[in-house]
Amino acid sequence: xxxxxxxxxxxxxxxxxxxxxxxxxxxxxxxxxxxxxxxxxxxxxxxxxxxxxxxxxxxxxxxxxxxxxxxxxxxxxxxxxxxxxxxxxxxxxxxxxxxxxxxxxxxxxxx
Amino acid sequence: xxxxxxxxxxxxxxxxxxxxxxxxxxxxxxxxxxxxxxxxxxxxxxxxxxxxxxxxxxxxxxxxxxxxxxxxxxxxxxxxxxxxxxxxxxxxxxxxxxxxxxxxxxxxxxx
Numbered sequence: 001x002x003x004x005x006x007x008x009x010x011x012x013x014x015x016x017x018x019x020x021x022x023x024x025x026x027x028x029x030x031x032x033x034x035x036x037x038x039x040x041x042x043x044x045x046x047x048x049x050x051x052x053x054x055x056x057x058x059x060x061x062x063x064x065x066x067x068x069x070x071x072x073x074x075x076x077x078x079x080x081x082x083x084x085x086x087x088x089x090x091x092x093x094x095x096x097x098x099x100x101x102x103x104x105x106x107x108x109x110x111x
Numbered sequence: 112x113x114x115x116x117x118x119x120x121x122x123x124x125x126x127x128x129x130x131x132x133x134x135x136x137x138x139x140x141x142x143x144x145x146x147x148x149x150x151x152x153x154x155x156x157x158x159x160x161x162x163x164x165x166x167x168x169x170x171x172x173x174x175x176x177x178x179x180x181x182x183x184x185x186x187x188x189x190x191x192x193x194x195x196x197x198x199x200x201x202x203x204x205x206x207x208x209x210x211x212x213x214x215x216x217x218x219x220x221x222x
Contacts (some may be wrong), residue, residue: 010125013117019194026201074202077195083130084192090137091185 005057006083009076012056017041018049022058025072116168117194120187123167128152129160133169136183 013019017039024035036046050070053059058077059070124130126193128150135146161181164170169188171180 004127006130007125007127010121014121014125016115016118019117019198023201026198026205028205065162072202074199077198080191081195084188084195087130087137087188088133088185089132091183094137094139 005076006079008056009080011059012052012058013080015049016051018053021046025059025070025105028073033084038043113178116187117190120169120191121168123163124191126160126163132139132157132160133164133183136170136181140182 015021020038021035024030024038032046033051034042034072035050036043037058048060050061054061054070057073061070124133131149132146135141135149143154143157143161146161147154161170161172165172165181168184169189170183172181
């Protein structure tokens with residue numbers, strides 16, 4: 001079981017139904033029944049997915065669970081973006097070093 | 112078990128050791144033994160993590176597994192970025208609509 005926040009977020013997003021539920025919630029709050037319709041899944045199955053999203057901090061469940069199930073919270077997704085950007089920087093630095101090396105090799109050839 | 116490519120990528124990234132292995136590989140290819148050192152895990156445990164990363168298409172294992180275990184492949188991460196961006200757009204559109212609504216409300220008050 002992942003325990004750090006970023007792992008929890010990534011694990012919660014690693015399901016097409018949960019990502020679709022999240023995208024639907026980004027359009028506005030809706031009922032649990034409404035959320036289940038496009039996937040033909042039961043309200044208890046929707047509730048299970050919502051709990052995973054909630055544990056990851058991606059949504060916040062409100063008191064009136066039947067009618068206004070949850071609000072989305074973009075903060076954990078921001079953390080995923082930050083990690084991917086950091087990784088991309090590492091990858092670009094590596095390509096830069098490779099280019100430097102190739103250039104030095106070409107300069108050596110030219111001499 | 113997730114079956115779509117994006118879910119596989121997200122599930123593979125939902126582990127701090129696997130993310131660290133990937134970041135280390137972004138700096139250059141290295142041995143399985145070297146990859147395990149910072150986490151004090153055995154080569155078989157590293158190999159298991161590499162298999163998960165490979166199944167998600169995040170790395171490509173080479174023939175000489177002992178010395179040059181794998182190359183990183185940035186394509187699946189690009190797909191994660193694309194999804195997050197699409198989601199962010201949805202979220203921003205929602206905020207825009209809320210702003211429009213508030214502005215109309217204020218105009219109505221002013222009249």
